[in-house]
Amino acid sequence: MSTVADKLAKKSTRKSGGKQVRLRLVYVDFWSAVKLAFLGAIAFAVVTMVSFFLVYMVLQATGVISQVDEILGSFTDGAFSLSETVGLPQVMAFAAVVSILNLIVFTVLGAVVAGIYNLAVKVTGGLLVGFTSN
Template sequence: MSNTVADKLASKSRKKAPTKQVRLKLVYVDFWSAVKFSFLVSVCLAVVSIVATILVYFVLVQTGVLEQINQLFMDITGGEYSLLNILGFAQVFGFSVIVGVLNIIVGTVLGAIAALLYNLIVRVVGGFQLGFTSN
Protein backbone atom coordinates (compact mmCIF):
# COMPACT_ATOMS: atom_id res chain seq x y z
CA MET A 1 0.00 0.00 0.00
CA SER A 2 1.75 3.08 -1.18
CA ASN A 3 0.74 6.53 -0.05
CA THR A 4 2.69 8.62 -2.48
CA VAL A 5 1.77 12.11 -3.53
CA ALA A 6 0.86 10.82 -7.00
CA ASP A 7 -1.64 8.34 -5.51
CA LYS A 8 -3.26 11.07 -3.43
CA LEU A 9 -3.56 13.38 -6.44
CA ALA A 10 -5.03 10.58 -8.55
CA SER A 11 -7.65 9.82 -5.91
CA LYS A 12 -8.57 13.50 -5.66
CA SER A 13 -9.00 13.82 -9.43
CA ARG A 14 -11.43 10.89 -9.46
CA LYS A 15 -13.80 12.64 -7.08
CA LYS A 16 -16.48 14.70 -8.74
CA ALA A 17 -16.59 18.31 -7.77
CA PRO A 18 -20.02 19.41 -6.65
CA THR A 19 -21.81 21.35 -9.37
CA LYS A 20 -23.22 24.68 -8.46
CA GLN A 21 -26.39 25.83 -10.13
CA VAL A 22 -27.26 29.46 -10.54
CA ARG A 23 -30.67 30.63 -11.68
CA LEU A 24 -30.81 34.10 -13.18
CA LYS A 25 -33.63 36.13 -14.66
CA LEU A 26 -33.11 38.43 -17.61
CA VAL A 27 -35.53 41.23 -16.79
CA TYR A 28 -34.07 44.17 -18.73
CA VAL A 29 -32.11 44.82 -21.91
CA ASP A 30 -30.32 48.15 -22.03
CA PHE A 31 -31.71 50.07 -25.00
CA TRP A 32 -28.50 51.84 -26.05
CA SER A 33 -26.43 48.69 -25.71
CA ALA A 34 -28.86 46.84 -27.97
CA VAL A 35 -28.77 49.69 -30.51
CA LYS A 36 -24.95 49.76 -30.53
CA PHE A 37 -24.73 45.99 -30.84
CA SER A 38 -27.27 45.84 -33.68
CA PHE A 39 -25.44 48.70 -35.43
CA LEU A 40 -22.12 46.86 -35.28
CA VAL A 41 -23.68 43.61 -36.49
CA SER A 42 -25.38 45.49 -39.34
CA VAL A 43 -22.11 47.16 -40.36
CA CYS A 44 -20.36 43.78 -40.43
CA LEU A 45 -23.13 42.25 -42.54
CA ALA A 46 -23.08 45.26 -44.90
CA VAL A 47 -19.33 44.92 -45.46
CA VAL A 48 -19.71 41.18 -46.07
CA SER A 49 -22.54 41.73 -48.57
CA ILE A 50 -20.59 44.43 -50.47
CA VAL A 51 -17.50 42.23 -50.73
CA ALA A 52 -19.61 39.23 -51.77
CA THR A 53 -21.37 41.28 -54.45
CA ILE A 54 -18.06 42.49 -55.88
CA LEU A 55 -16.62 38.97 -55.86
CA VAL A 56 -19.66 37.53 -57.64
CA TYR A 57 -19.49 40.35 -60.22
CA PHE A 58 -15.81 39.66 -60.93
CA VAL A 59 -16.43 35.91 -61.21
CA LEU A 60 -19.25 36.55 -63.69
CA VAL A 61 -17.03 38.89 -65.73
CA GLN A 62 -13.97 36.62 -65.70
CA THR A 63 -15.90 33.49 -66.66
CA GLY A 64 -17.67 35.26 -69.52
CA VAL A 65 -21.15 34.60 -68.18
CA LEU A 66 -21.98 38.32 -68.15
CA GLU A 67 -20.79 38.67 -71.76
CA GLN A 68 -22.99 35.74 -72.85
CA ILE A 69 -26.01 37.22 -71.06
CA ASN A 70 -25.25 40.56 -72.73
CA GLN A 71 -25.06 38.88 -76.15
CA LEU A 72 -28.40 37.14 -75.56
CA PHE A 73 -29.95 40.43 -74.45
CA MET A 74 -28.61 42.21 -77.52
CA ASP A 75 -30.01 39.45 -79.76
CA ILE A 76 -33.44 39.83 -78.14
CA THR A 77 -33.48 43.63 -78.41
CA GLY A 78 -31.98 43.69 -81.89
CA GLY A 79 -28.58 45.03 -80.81
CA GLU A 80 -30.09 48.29 -79.65
CA TYR A 81 -29.20 48.04 -75.94
CA SER A 82 -26.29 46.57 -74.02
CA LEU A 83 -26.49 45.19 -70.50
CA LEU A 84 -22.81 45.93 -69.90
CA ASN A 85 -23.62 49.66 -70.05
CA ILE A 86 -26.16 49.16 -67.27
CA LEU A 87 -24.22 46.55 -65.27
CA GLY A 88 -20.79 48.17 -65.15
CA PHE A 89 -18.55 47.88 -62.10
CA ALA A 90 -19.38 51.40 -60.91
CA GLN A 91 -23.12 50.74 -61.05
CA VAL A 92 -22.86 47.37 -59.30
CA PHE A 93 -20.57 48.79 -56.60
CA GLY A 94 -22.79 51.83 -56.06
CA PHE A 95 -25.91 49.70 -55.82
CA SER A 96 -24.29 47.34 -53.31
CA VAL A 97 -23.14 50.28 -51.17
CA ILE A 98 -26.64 51.77 -51.19
CA VAL A 99 -28.15 48.41 -50.22
CA GLY A 100 -25.50 48.06 -47.49
CA VAL A 101 -26.34 51.49 -46.03
CA LEU A 102 -30.04 50.66 -46.08
CA ASN A 103 -29.31 47.34 -44.35
CA ILE A 104 -27.37 49.18 -41.64
CA ILE A 105 -30.30 51.54 -41.02
CA VAL A 106 -32.92 48.79 -41.05
CA GLY A 107 -30.83 46.45 -38.88
CA THR A 108 -30.20 49.14 -36.28
CA VAL A 109 -33.86 50.09 -36.14
CA LEU A 110 -34.90 46.43 -35.83
CA GLY A 111 -32.44 45.96 -32.96
CA ALA A 112 -33.89 49.01 -31.17
CA ILE A 113 -37.46 47.80 -31.71
CA ALA A 114 -36.53 44.32 -30.44
CA ALA A 115 -35.02 45.80 -27.26
CA LEU A 116 -38.10 47.96 -26.66
CA LEU A 117 -40.48 45.06 -27.26
CA TYR A 118 -38.50 42.78 -24.97
CA ASN A 119 -38.51 45.36 -22.18
CA LEU A 120 -42.28 45.82 -22.58
CA ILE A 121 -42.97 42.08 -22.62
CA VAL A 122 -40.79 41.53 -19.55
CA ARG A 123 -42.98 43.89 -17.57
CA VAL A 124 -45.96 41.65 -18.27
CA VAL A 125 -44.33 38.20 -18.16
CA GLY A 126 -41.68 38.81 -15.52
CA GLY A 127 -38.50 37.92 -17.33
CA PHE A 128 -36.67 35.08 -18.95
CA GLN A 129 -35.23 32.59 -16.51
CA LEU A 130 -31.79 31.13 -17.27
CA GLY A 131 -29.99 28.34 -15.44
CA PHE A 132 -26.20 28.06 -15.32
CA THR A 133 -23.99 25.33 -13.86
CA SER A 134 -20.28 25.28 -13.15
CA ASN A 135 -18.19 22.27 -14.02
Protein backbone atom coordinates in the same frame (compact mmCIF):
# COMPACT_ATOMS: atom_id res chain seq x y z
CA MET B 1 -47.43 36.14 -6.51
CA SER B 2 -45.81 33.33 -8.51
CA THR B 3 -44.61 33.73 -12.07
CA VAL B 4 -43.83 31.16 -14.71
CA ALA B 5 -40.10 31.77 -14.23
CA ASP B 6 -40.40 30.99 -10.51
CA LYS B 7 -42.22 27.74 -11.27
CA LEU B 8 -39.52 26.74 -13.75
CA ALA B 9 -36.82 27.50 -11.19
CA LYS B 10 -38.53 25.24 -8.64
CA LYS B 11 -39.04 22.43 -11.18
CA SER B 12 -35.36 21.58 -11.41
CA THR B 13 -34.92 19.09 -8.55
CA ARG B 14 -31.85 17.25 -9.81
CA LYS B 15 -28.66 17.98 -7.93
CA SER B 16 -25.51 18.62 -9.89
CA GLY B 17 -21.90 18.45 -8.83
CA GLY B 18 -21.17 22.12 -9.46
CA LYS B 19 -22.66 25.30 -8.17
CA GLN B 20 -25.75 26.54 -9.99
CA VAL B 21 -26.86 30.13 -10.38
CA ARG B 22 -30.17 31.16 -11.91
CA LEU B 23 -30.54 34.69 -13.17
CA ARG B 24 -33.54 36.37 -14.67
CA LEU B 25 -33.09 38.85 -17.54
CA VAL B 26 -35.68 41.51 -16.79
CA TYR B 27 -34.31 44.51 -18.70
CA VAL B 28 -32.33 45.09 -21.87
CA ASP B 29 -30.62 48.46 -22.06
CA PHE B 30 -32.00 50.27 -25.10
CA TRP B 31 -28.79 52.00 -26.21
CA SER B 32 -26.70 48.89 -25.71
CA ALA B 33 -29.08 46.95 -27.94
CA VAL B 34 -28.95 49.71 -30.56
CA LYS B 35 -25.13 49.77 -30.50
CA LEU B 36 -24.92 45.98 -30.76
CA ALA B 37 -27.40 45.93 -33.64
CA PHE B 38 -25.41 48.67 -35.37
CA LEU B 39 -22.16 46.71 -35.05
CA GLY B 40 -23.84 43.58 -36.39
CA ALA B 41 -25.26 45.59 -39.28
CA ILE B 42 -21.81 46.95 -40.12
CA ALA B 43 -20.45 43.40 -40.26
CA PHE B 44 -23.36 42.37 -42.49
CA ALA B 45 -22.73 45.41 -44.73
CA VAL B 46 -19.10 44.40 -45.21
CA VAL B 47 -20.19 40.85 -46.07
CA THR B 48 -22.73 42.25 -48.55
CA MET B 49 -20.15 44.42 -50.30
CA VAL B 50 -17.63 41.58 -50.56
CA SER B 51 -20.23 39.10 -51.80
CA PHE B 52 -21.49 41.49 -54.51
CA PHE B 53 -17.89 42.02 -55.64
CA LEU B 54 -17.11 38.30 -55.70
CA VAL B 55 -20.30 37.37 -57.55
CA TYR B 56 -19.66 40.06 -60.16
CA MET B 57 -16.06 38.92 -60.64
CA VAL B 58 -17.12 35.29 -61.03
CA LEU B 59 -19.80 36.24 -63.57
CA GLN B 60 -17.26 38.38 -65.42
CA ALA B 61 -14.58 35.67 -65.42
CA THR B 62 -16.92 32.93 -66.62
CA GLY B 63 -18.30 35.07 -69.43
CA VAL B 64 -21.90 34.96 -68.29
CA ILE B 65 -22.32 38.72 -68.64
CA SER B 66 -21.05 38.73 -72.23
CA GLN B 67 -23.33 35.81 -73.17
CA VAL B 68 -26.37 37.53 -71.67
CA ASP B 69 -25.29 40.71 -73.48
CA GLU B 70 -25.30 38.84 -76.79
CA ILE B 71 -28.75 37.37 -76.10
CA LEU B 72 -30.19 40.77 -75.15
CA GLY B 73 -28.50 42.33 -78.19
CA SER B 74 -30.25 39.88 -80.49
CA PHE B 75 -33.64 40.73 -78.95
CA THR B 76 -33.16 44.51 -78.95
CA ASP B 77 -31.16 44.77 -82.20
CA GLY B 78 -28.17 46.22 -80.35
CA ALA B 79 -30.12 49.06 -78.72
CA PHE B 80 -29.35 47.81 -75.20
CA SER B 81 -25.95 46.66 -73.98
CA LEU B 82 -25.76 44.94 -70.63
CA SER B 83 -21.99 45.28 -70.35
CA GLU B 84 -22.29 49.09 -70.59
CA THR B 85 -25.10 49.20 -68.05
CA VAL B 86 -23.77 46.68 -65.54
CA GLY B 87 -20.14 47.41 -64.80
CA LEU B 88 -18.14 47.07 -61.62
CA PRO B 89 -18.78 50.69 -60.50
CA GLN B 90 -22.54 50.28 -60.96
CA VAL B 91 -22.58 46.94 -59.12
CA MET B 92 -20.57 48.33 -56.20
CA ALA B 93 -22.76 51.44 -56.02
CA PHE B 94 -25.85 49.22 -55.86
CA ALA B 95 -24.16 47.10 -53.19
CA ALA B 96 -23.39 50.25 -51.19
CA VAL B 97 -27.02 51.38 -51.38
CA VAL B 98 -28.23 47.95 -50.28
CA SER B 99 -25.69 47.89 -47.44
CA ILE B 100 -26.71 51.33 -46.17
CA LEU B 101 -30.40 50.42 -46.26
CA ASN B 102 -29.69 47.16 -44.42
CA LEU B 103 -27.64 49.07 -41.85
CA ILE B 104 -30.54 51.40 -41.12
CA VAL B 105 -33.15 48.61 -41.06
CA PHE B 106 -31.15 46.29 -38.78
CA THR B 107 -30.32 49.10 -36.35
CA VAL B 108 -33.98 50.11 -36.10
CA LEU B 109 -35.03 46.47 -35.73
CA GLY B 110 -32.56 46.04 -32.87
CA ALA B 111 -34.09 49.03 -31.11
CA VAL B 112 -37.63 47.76 -31.70
CA VAL B 113 -36.81 44.26 -30.43
CA ALA B 114 -35.22 45.72 -27.26
CA GLY B 115 -38.32 47.85 -26.66
CA ILE B 116 -40.70 44.94 -27.25
CA TYR B 117 -38.68 42.71 -24.93
CA ASN B 118 -38.73 45.34 -22.18
CA LEU B 119 -42.52 45.58 -22.54
CA ALA B 120 -42.98 41.80 -22.65
CA VAL B 121 -40.95 41.34 -19.46
CA LYS B 122 -43.71 43.06 -17.52
CA VAL B 123 -46.10 40.29 -18.57
CA THR B 124 -43.83 37.23 -18.63
CA GLY B 125 -41.42 37.98 -15.80
CA GLY B 126 -38.27 37.78 -17.91
CA LEU B 127 -36.00 35.15 -19.32
CA LEU B 128 -34.62 32.68 -16.80
CA VAL B 129 -30.98 31.77 -17.47
CA GLY B 130 -29.07 29.12 -15.53
CA PHE B 131 -25.31 28.93 -15.11
CA THR B 132 -23.32 26.05 -13.67
CA SER B 133 -19.67 25.71 -12.69
CA ASN B 134 -18.08 22.36 -13.35
